[in-house]
Structure formats: structure tokens, C-alpha cells
Amino acid sequence: MTTLHPTLAHHVSNTLGWPRLRPLQADALTPIGDGLDALLVAPTAGGKTEAVVFPLLSMMEERRWTGLSVIYVCPLKALLNNLLPRLQRYATWLGRRVELWHGDVSASRRQSILRDPPDVLLTTPESLEAMLIGTRVDHRRFMGELRTVVVDEVHAFAKDDRGWHLLCVLERLTHLAGRPLQRIGLSATVGNPGELLSWLQGAGTGRPARVIAPETTADSRSPDIELDHVGSVANAARVIAALHAGEKRLVFCDSRRMVEELGETLRGHGVTTFLSHASLSADERRRAEEAFAQARDCVIVSTSTLELGVDVGDLDRVIQINAPWSVASFLQRLGRTGRRSAGTRNCLLLALSRDDLLAAAGLLRLWGTGYVEPVQPPPDPRHIVAQQLLALTLQEGRIGDSLWPDWWDGLPPFERRSAQPVLDHLITEGFLERDGGMLLIGPEAEQRFGRRHFMDLTAVFTAPPEFTVLNGSVEIGRTDPTSLTSSVQGPRLLLLAGRTWKVDWIDWKRRRCFVEPVEGTGGEARWTSAASGGTSFALARAMRDVALGADPPVRLTRRAVDALTKVRAEISDTVHPDGTVIVREDGDLRWWTWAGYRGNATLKATLGSLADPLHRVDDLYVRLRADLTGPLRHADLRALHPRYPQVDDRALNGLKFNTALPRELAVETLAARLADFPAAASVLSEPTRLLVR
Template sequence: MTIRWAGARRDCLILALTVEDLFASAGLLLLWSRGYVEPLHPPPAPRHIVAQQFLALTLQEGRMGDALWPDWWHGLGPFREPQARTVLDHLTSEGFLERDGGDLLVGPHAEQRFGRRNFIDLTAVFTAPPEFTVLRGSAEIGRTDPALLTSAVSGPRLLLPAGRTWAVDWIDWRRRRCFVQPVEGSGGKARWATSMSGGASFALSRAMRDVVLGADPPVKLTRRAAAGLARVREDSRHLVRPDGTVIVRDDGDLQWWTWAGNRANATLKATLGPLADPAQRVDDQYIRVRNDLTGTGWRQDLADRLSRPEVDERALNGLKFSVLLPRELAVETLASRLADYPGATTVLSEPVKLLVR
């Protein structure tokens, strides 16, 4: 809540409803105090937009030269050979484009799929906000980032809008809506950081680790907030180290506390393959690995073979123009947006400590 008066300093009051929210807020304020600004990066591998641009250019010009199309984009990354050629070949093989000598024309499949209302669905790249509306019946209870709905999970998919845990019943990818039902009890493994884009980032997770290690954000804390952070530090102090990561064997579980954020941990889980617990939903701070592993040698050479996170293929319905791509490329495009390869590489380069409790 922000309060402003003319000529006065700006004042911001943060109300944390849970200890988890308090912890995340402390990490965020610590980043703010350090002058951190989240960098803006275009979404990686926009192959579906490459396909859309091929069709849009052909529609605009009437025809497109099969050998001259690279001149239109002047070497822009996504339109370079051979990646763009793969997309173009798929468009012609599927009838979205057809050949006439050395030229390409809009094909019958494109007219059937996008031709309504003078191809408006083809020329409008962004037709809806990126968030999904979360509904219980007809009542809207919040919004969520699509990344929380696209990663593959085993068991129910859990969200946390409106201060409680909900299980996703059904996702309407076309209209960007998901329908939920309340879950009784504590919610267990539900991620609380659903208001963030796809979970906590690498930078925020590392700032939260710094909070556990003793860093305080330079703001005024209430006595309850200070006591809450003290409890967080007491409960989590064995899970952190300033120069690396911690693997904890506790009550039959083996947890790797990376403090790397959701996307980096999703990348690490995919890279671990059968070494990771397949039933675990990706968490912002740790990965659960197979409890029969010993030592830390199983981490060796993982940095040389990072894998993309798993994707629920039904989520392709929410990636506009995915129908214009080969299915494997569409899945890879979506998976690249769930990955954090630099964060995963950083974790794998750090020393690790094994702790048995």
C-alpha cells in the first residue's frame, strides 16, 4: 500500500499475511536496497512468431521469394538459417504456404485457419493479456502466470491465490482461464510464490538465502516481522551456506537446497533425469533427489548436458501460432521459456556440502 502527500516522502507499507510472504518480501526489499532492477529480456526462441511473420509477409506482398525472404529481416537472429528454414519448410509441407515456381503464396490451410475477418487472427500477434484468470465457478479469485500452468507435474496442480491453496480442475488454454477448487488442510507442497512470474527468480531466491544468512533489508520492521524473520533463520540455518549449496538427508528424503529459483531448479530437475524425484513439483529453493544416492559425485558433468524442463503439451494451445510449427519445435519453444540455463550453470559450479540430520 503506497501513501503519498504533496511535498512529502513516498511511503510504502508491506503487509505479509504469512511467514512465507514475509520471507519473500524481505528478500525483495534486500534486492531493492542493493539497487537491483530486474533485466528485461525478450522471450527466447520466438519460432512461432517467425512462422507468423512468414505468413504475414506473404499476405502483405501477395507472394514471397523462396530465396529472397532473408533480405526482409536483414540477418535478425530468429530469421537466420537453418532454424528459419525449418519453420518455412514446415509451413509449405502443411499447406500454410504453397510454391509457385520460385515464389511462395498463402496456402489453402492458412486461408482455412486464419482467413476469417480478413486474416485478423494472423496479423494480431497479441490478442490477450499474458496472465490466466483463476476462477472458482464463475467467481474470479485472482490471476496467475502461465508458467505455473505449463510445467509438467505429477498429481494435482496447486496454486495459491487469495491467500489459500487451490487445486486446478481444468484449464481453458484458448480463453486463458483456469478453474480451481479449494484444498483442505495446509496445502503441503503448493508453491506460495505464485504472484511472481513463474515462481521466484534466481536473484530473489539468492537474496532470500542472504536473509537466512543474516542480512536485513534496511527498512523498519515491526516486532512481529522481526520475530518472524528470526524464526525463518532458526528453521533454515542448516539449509544455507554463503559460498555454495547444501544437500540435506533428513527422515528418508534427500534434498538439494540450491536457492536458485523456479526456472533454474526446473532446468536442474530435467538435467538430473532419473536422479531426481519424478513426483516432486518444482520448488523455488530446493530439488528432491533419489534418496539412494550417496556422496555428491552424481553432480559431475551435469553442466555439460543441461536439459530443457518438461512441458505439459496441452499448454501448446496457449502459445499462439504453435500450430504453425512442428510439434517438437513448439514444445522446445515453450520449454525454453521455463528454463534458466545460466542459473543452473551457476549452481553446478558451486561447492556443495552434504548434511545428514
């Protein structure tokens, strides 16, 4: 099939007023229509949604599909909510239905969907899992006509355990449907699209597949990017308030706390400001995003939640506080601008400190080389294997103790030599029970995961406990418990949704906090931050290049030039173009490797007794034992073989379902994820210089 269904083609031309499809949309018609697995790669607003939906709707009509034919998976409920009206409009042209299923959809609406399945279902992996383990869903009837699964923002899934969970669920859906499911991923620019597509295929690797990423020549203009050094959040607010009056600006911050502080400060400067982050209530975020989409001369301040494809209308400018952790993330954010025909992609980066300035300059230097990080799924997802074995047992009621591998059809984590030790542990510890060749849910699983109908098994990420904040009956958002227990003088004030609230009373049992608005400022915003994973080897080396004198290919303000000059002078002893530097100063011995967090964690383990055992891993250097005498010889370093990093027992708490694993397997999983052997090997191969100050 190389053409759209006639009715759909009519509406594309006459209702949407499109003279032609975009190159990506035209290129996707035949491979998707022929049933190939595919990965569609394009920047934000590149037309990926239509590129996949138009041929699928045409296939439905041409091949007379009935029942639930397509599942469309997104990483965020907000993205699903945003897509729903657009996809419903397209489907209605052909008399087809699109429905939404996630945690905010009412029980009555879900029952209606189960009684009369739509043609397309928009959902999340966690909702799919809840559907599968739920007792009210006839899985085989509901999934029996499934043909295709679309995974939006697939790169966002693949980089963490949600991706492994999604792949496992897709294999179970394939088993229930009784046929191979066409898998189509939509992605922003990544460094390894072919590998990402093979990963998405899961057990079906080897099926015909194609990466669809046509070259775009529509806008040959270079993006307008500027780097500034402002020194503080307060100064960042002054710059934002003073520049670009009359424009619609999207500001990205690297934490919820910074979003709140910057939002409150901007409002103090008289700027119309909206906020968006994960701890605001869904209604609060929706109101902010809708108001921002319809307004002019305003700012919306957000964490990475708006990095993905949620539509907030045409933007004039993106402003980034400090720098994101990857070039891929920067490209995604940059792509939110320049959508209008006369617009140019642009970004203003505001560094809060000199360290932040070096990191931002390094990222822009890396971007300027054309580098984009490869997406690397985390290795050894043994804890996901444990979760899946329990989830499948709940789904089926009981599973054969020799037939369980069939459900994942050879997906690597479920090869017997890898998964059997996990299964044996689940049986030994009472998570599963064996009865006449069948496996059933055991008492330990009931005790640990059985609350609320095993809902804790549906998500593979650990969410810290938060208190719901309410003004009367209206939910504002959620706050960290420490903001309610820390010592304060006078009334306890919270900062949430960009304004200050006074705490009236706290319902500790139900984790609810009731507040009233107050005039002025002084509220506290506090949340437990998730680990970022630290600086990568590629970014650390780009920062080293900047320290050695290389400038990023962007405009630098006078403040940025002056601050970079001072940074280079301060750290000039830590860099050398021909290798690494060991600096001894005041009894402190540091090996400046510029290897990134994981590289230095691996090097610290590899050095063994030579490394300071009490020093926490740093992104740029490894602290050596201060009593070492003489330099580390190059030949001695080259003879070392990289070793897995040591794992702190406290880190196991961040690995969800670690209690369902033998401790040694949980430690091995975390060690493999912390290691960067190529980075360590690269550093060990480089000459070292000793400097005594």
C-alpha cells in the same frame, strides 16, 4: 538542432509555466534532433514523454514533414488513451495533429484517419499488425512519409514475445517507408540499457545511438519503505483501512482475484475504494481511474496494469501486497509516489504469509544492493517467425519464395538457417502454398487462423476464453468460465468490480453472462492465472541471504521481525553460507539450491536419473530420488554439464502459433526459455553438505 521550435518554446515557458526543461528533456534535444536512435531512461513521471515529443514536433516544423511522420507505440490501450489529450495539446500549438488507433476506436474514425493521416499516430503493435494485414489500408501510401517510431515502456515489450513481434513489425514498416526509421525507446530503470537499445534497433544495430539517462539529484531523500507481516487479505484490509486516513493510496496485488477480494473487504470497512484490472470493462476501469484521480482519502486497488505510466493523479502512498517478481517492477511502483515537491517516495509492503515475507524481504534486500534486473528478450522466437511469414503473405497477397528475408533485413530470427525450417514446415503442412516461385496463404492457415479476417494472427499472446458479464446492457467485465460451471448451492454469485452479483442467465453460445446486483458478500472471483516465470536466481539468492540472517535496508514492523525470526528458525537447516545443503528427512531427499525456478529446472534435467522424475520444479530446491545412498560428491557435481530442461507437452499450448511449427522446434524453443545455465553452473560449482534429520 539543440533548441526547441520558437513557438513550442514559447508555450513551454508561458502556457505550461516551466522555467526550464528537466535534465532528461534538455539532454534529449540534440541526439533526437540529429536523428539518432535513442533510449530515454528515467523513473515514472520523469518527463520522458515531453523529452521525446518536443524535439520531434520541432523537427516536423524545421524540416517540413508532411503526412504520418511519427508512430508512438504503447503496450496498453489505457496508456494511449491517457496520453492522447496531452500530446494533442502540444501538437496543436504547431498546427499538427495526433490521432489514436486501437481496437476501441470506431471504424468510422479509422476511415477518417486513413483518408487524412495525422502527423502522429498513437497505437499498439497488435493494431499495427491488423493495419498491415487488413485489406482496407493502402500501406505504402499511409506509411510512405514515416520517419520515427517511439516505443513507450520499451522494457515491458522486450521481456516477452510482444517485443519480438514489435521488432518484426518495425522492420516491415521500414521496408514500406523505404528509409531507415529513427527508433526511440522510453524506459524505466533497467540493468542493461545499452543492450536494450541495441535490441530496439533490430536490424539497424550499428546506426548511431545513445542512451540518455542523466543523473538526477533533485531528491536526495531516501524513500520511506516499511515491511509488515499481516497473515491474510482480511488483515491487510484492516491495516489499510486503519492507516493513512485522508491520503490517496494505490494498492498493488499480484492477481485479479486478490484485487476483487481486497476491494470488497475495504468497502466493508467504509473505505472509498476503486478497482482496476484487465478483466474489468474499459468503461469500468476508466470511471474508477478518473474518480480516483479527482478524489481524496481513497484507495485504488490494481494489478500491474497501473504500474505503467497511466496518470491517476498525485499519490500519497503506494501499498504492495506481497512483493512483485522483480526489482525493476518495484522501482516502477515506488516511483508512482513522491511527485509533489514536499513528497517522499514511499511503499508499505504487506506480506500475507511467511513464505511471502521471505520473498518480500529478499526483494528489498536485492533492491538495497542497487541491483536492477537486465531485460532479456526470450530466446528463439521461432513461433513469431511463423506468424510473421503468414502475416506478410496476407499483407502483400503473395511473396517471393526467395525474397521474403528482405522484409526483415537480417533480423536474427529471420536468418535463413533459422527461418528456413519454419518456412519449409509452413509449406509442407499447407499453411502456405507455392505457386510459380511465389508464396500464397494456404488452406491450413485459412482453417486455423482465418476467422474474423485473420484477427487471431495480430496478437502473439494467448488470452484464455472469458465470459462477458453484463448488468442489463452495461458491461461490467469478464469472468473465467469455471466460475459459471463449478458446483454451487443456492444462487450463483460472482464478485466483480468489487461487489457481488447474482447470475440471472448465461448465453453459452455468445459467451455472455447476465447478472443483477445483490446486497452483501459471498461472490466468487476466479480467473486463470498466467505463469509468472518463478523466482529468479538473483532473488532466490537474496532470500537465502535473508534466511542466513541479513535484513533488508527498510523499516520492519514488530510483526515482521517476529515472523522473520520464526522463518529463519524453521529453515535454518536448508541454508549454509559456504555452499548448498542436501537434507534427508522421513524418506524425502531435497537439495536446497536456492537457484530460482529456471535454475532448478535446468539442474533437474542435468541430474538426470538422480532427480525425482515425478517432482514438479520448485524455486528453492530440487527433490532427489529417495533411494539414493551416500552424499553427492562435489567433484561429481562439478563434472556435470548443464542440460536443457524437459518440456511437458501441455506447455506447448501456451506457445501461440506452436501449431505452425514442427513439434521439435516448438519444444526446443520452450526448453531454451526455461533454461538458466549460469545459475545451474553456479550451483554445481558450490560445495554441498548432507544433513540427516
